[in-house]
Amino acid sequence: MVKWSDFERATIKDIFSKLDSGDVGRAALCRCLTVYPWTQRYFSKFGNLSSPDAIAANPKVAAHGKVVMGGLELAAKNLDDIKNSFKDLSILHSEKLQVDPDNFKLLADCITIVVAGQMGKAFTSEVHAAFEKFLAVAVSSLRKQYY
Numbered sequence: 001m002v003k004w005s006d007f008e009r010a011t012i013k014d015i016f017s018k019l020d021s022g023d024v025g026r027a028a029l030c031r032c033l034t035v036y037p038w039t040q041r042y043f044s045k046f047g048n049l050s051s052p053d054a055i056a057a058n059p060k061v062a063a064h065g066k067v068v069m070g071g072l073e074l075a076a077k078n079l080d081d082i083k084n085s086f087k088d089l090s091i092l093h094s095e096k097l098q099v100d101p102d103n104f105k106l107l108a109d110c111i112t113i114v115v116a117g118q119m120g121k122a123f124t125s126e127v128h129a130a131f132e133k134f135l136a137v138a139v140s141s142l143r144k145q146y147y
């Protein structure tokens with residue numbers, strides 16, 4: 001089982017309570033679809049993703065970014081059992097959506113960049129380490145049903 005220090009628990013709680021998850025999710029998913037364009041193939045029913053401006057203006061991207069952050073908020077509330085909380089999501093991404101699991105880390109990195117940008121100086125190296133660990137556990141839990 002993953003062990004969390006008091007600092008890590010407090011930091012993750014703090015990040016999710018302060019940040020606007022809709023804003024973070026939208027910006028992170030936009031970044032992911034732009035920086036790693038092959039990720040667009042999973043979102044063909046989202047409509048126009050033909051340029052960074054089109055991606056940024058696409059309401060389905062914004063809505064889905066919020067959904068992704070909702071998944072991470074659930075994980076943040078269940079730090080001691082993220083694997084179980086993500087069981088259905090892992091099955092969905094592997095069996096139905098057939099998302100290449102390498103992409104989870106790419107989206108997680110985009111989320112880190114957006115959170116760092118929004119938090120500015122408050123995103124210290126200790127905060128970064130705690131958030132990185134949280135995302136690594138979330139990504140590994142999403143990958144679980146692939147093995």
Ligand code: HEM
Binds near residue numbers: 040071072104142
């Ligand atoms: C759907 C979370 C990464 C592709 C979802 C849903 C959640 C979620 C909560 C909605 C599930 C439902 O409707 O029951 C996450 C999290 C991720 C992640 C927490 C990693 C941090 C990715 C990546 C891709 C992807 C990297 C593709 C590159 C999709 C697609 C859907 C979906 C295509 C269905 C969208 C729709 O039909 O509206 N994801 N996801 N996900 N995810 Fe992910």
